[in-house]
Amino acid sequence: MSLPILGRMAIALSMSAAIVLPTAAFAETLSIFARASSSNAAQHMVDLWNTSHDDKIELTTIPDNQMVTKLATSVQAGDVPDLISFDLIFMPDFMRAGFLTDLTDQLSADPNQAKVAQAFRDLATYEGKLYGTGFTPDVSILLYNKDLFRKAGLDPESPPKTLAQLEEYATKIRESDPNAYGYYFSGSCGGCNIFTQAPMMWASGAKLLPASGDDTPMDGTGVREVLQMLQNMWKNGVIPESAEADTGSNFQATFETGIIGMQGSGGFAIASLKTNHPEIDFGIAPLPGVEQGQASSFVGGDVIAIPTGAKHPDIALEFIRWQLSDEAQLEALAKNFILPSRTDLADNDYFKAEPRYITTAQAVGIGQTPWAFHFNDMVNADQSPWLTMLQTAIFDGDIDGAIEGARETMKAIAAQ
Amino acid sequence: MGSALSKNQGFLYILPALLFVAFFVFWPLGQLVYISLTDTSLLGGGKFIGLDNYIRAFEDKTFWRALWFTVRYTVVITPVLMGIGFGLALLTAPNRPLQQLTRATVFLPVVIGLGSSSLLWVWLFDQQVGLFNKFLVDIGVLAAPAVWFTKVDMALIAVTIAITWKVIGFGTILFVAGIQSINHEITEAALIDGANYWQRVWSIILPLSLRIILLTTLISVIGSMLAFDQFYLMTGGGPRGQTFTSVYWIYQNSFVSFKLGYGAALSIILTLIILVFASIQVALSNRSHA
């Protein structure tokens, strides 16, 4: 319980202490907000910092879908944390709104910053200025069940390299085992699918989200092809019926039941499968495109930034630079099988023990992240134009109408 | 105590609550009205735009579709809640141990939070991991586990089942109180006249419970018109936005699309609509008592 009077007394006392003992070291306590789903990773970083620094950082986890609201109300009330770790797709909106502190001078000179994955550097840049950097990345990959591959007569060390192969393998798996399904995706979850289906589109050359009202959304090779593939698989029963209504709650759980041949997922799935389902022999591959040799991923996860009005911006910046150091990247992230933001550390000793992580780390190098305002509105929101396009094309069977509809709505949103 | 003194005294007693509500409800409500006349964004900034938000609201097809769905949901769930609630009240009104235990278990779901309860039912209804689905298959009602949330009607039924389970206890206890307070002289007189149970229910219990039934219906209707969490967590507005409720659409606009000003206007419109509904219902119920 904080009463303003007590608070003021405490400040007065501590200030007088500072005057009396000017040489006394003054340990600060900083606060960081991190979203709940990445709080585990953030905790490792914060714990490592706290063991070696006098200034301590306190972590507060915010449920994912309340992060923006929480930050916005905090900024407006003038009561912000010193650091925030949040979904990188919000960067454009936050930068434009002036929520974040400009870190260009201090950060771009840092040699470690230059080694950070391109996607994070791009997302954190606005009008030539740098407002943050990568913190706890994650990347999308294709997860597949090697046992189901074997059962279908497929080579478990040869995951599909094109969309056509993906469809073929999935169909074979379904045909070989009536209890198994070839493919899975969360059919009512916009965010899940921009993470896992969209990379197949831009691997083939498509550009999806409009950066401004003049761009054409959903443009180029890959959009139609991916939608067609998914529609075919749905019509042929290769995807379980429950996929249509899944708002994301079963994004991990369904593959973990062992009945799914392939599914787009993220690096986080590896640890969960190894701990909870050691009986599933799974493999990791990059998400394929239309042609051989085309592959991509969604480089996602959290960026870190300093909100405007933070009380300890200097120490906060120190933390941001520290977390890009070898020690932090390796001991806090790689050791715990979390992807480092720096691509030069993809091939580290910890990951060598589990080669599937190396594949994941390599996916960061070939991946993209769309830069757009109102990303949430266009993609992650319930009934967003992105999601509506997927559902109309795949479940309702109308691909052209779906693409047209998405284009129209997204252009309208981008024009705001 | 002169009547002038008691008038002032009475007012003094209600004054703290009035001040509390004035400061903590009506003052923010006033701010909300002001916000509704601007294009304030969640991310800050915004200028005065007069009634533009309201004009947009009238042309907003999704808002009216959401309102219509909310009304449809209210019309479906209210008789279910009142009917089953009253039936359960009749069943558990006597104060014998079995009935008291039944009353307690009927009330139990009321104490669970709406968020947890909604997710619990998402889990139960799930096609792959859901036990409710499995149960329906096991007892032969369904041939195979169903997907509940891809058709509006099924989704509405699923949410109705989940919410009925959660809130039925509230109405039941209110009705039980009403039934138990019926003067037993009236009941005895009816028994002497030879009335059987159902005649007693129809001629005595129902008419004397009318006031409590109308009050509970009113609270239930207002609550259903403001429904949000259950749809947010269970249907995600799907399929294709057909299960958005009014508050859900307000939430989407305010906190996802960042349009606080527009969301405020929608909130004001919704409150006025509910006020009209509620007034009509109160007027009708007063007339029925006159």
Place this chain on the structure above:
Amino acid sequence: MTVLAEAAPRITTGDRGIARVAGEARGVRYLVGAACILVITLMLSPVVLSFLASLKTPAESSASPPSYLPHSLSLENYAKVYDWQAGLLTYVGNSLGVAAIAIVLCLALSVPTAYGLARFKIPFKEGWFILLLAPLMIPYQALLTPLYLTFSKIGLANSMLGLAIVHTVLQLPFSIYMMRNSFESIPREIEEAAVMDGSTTFQALRNIFLPLVTPGIVTVALFAFINSWNEFLSALIFMNKETSFTVPIMLTGVRAGRLGAVDWGSLQAGVIISILPCILIYLLLQKYYVSGFLSGAVK
């Protein structure tokens, strides 16, 4: 105010007219008993299934097809909830603290108000009453942002008191209604006796009315507790530190996986943990509770 216990036995004892009802009562009683058991089963089974699922290992939690009973028992889900971030006890402490303050505020406001509405002539009384009930009709999510900004200006943000005030705002209309009916069901004779003794209205309230409306007070307190305990959104907006968060925020965080994935095991453990205090309080206050509704809900 009728006494509950008298009503039931009368019907099954006594003279011929009632005995005839007792004759047919045997078949009816079995039917009623069966209906009660059915109802108990229907109402309890989701909770029981949730409890059984909470004891499954995380691996088994997402098995398809699912099994009713766990194959192996595990407390992992509970351990995860217990150890989450600041630790379960911190969150429980915060929730209890806020709920306690909310109960006090609710009662402090609703009891005098109800007394005034029930017992005094006040100009525009029904108008004031409707004004006090009107907050029920406003979607409270819309009010939260302006309220939070105001609270932060006056220093009430990030405090248990501030959050308790918001919870009171949400509970007050119902509380006032309940207490008003409680007061109105007390016979006038008692009040007139107090007047003749020369007590002030305040003394009358304290010494005479309060003991009589205790069931109503307990009911209001119970509902204020339950609603404060389960409230999520204001708690999240108004608190800015993990160590000030309440149980619902913790539950939302502990079950959150990436991209909307739900950890079903944690959900179940969370549900069971969060309903336990409410059940305990409900059972303890059962006696007051039913008669509270009795006097409070019926006019």
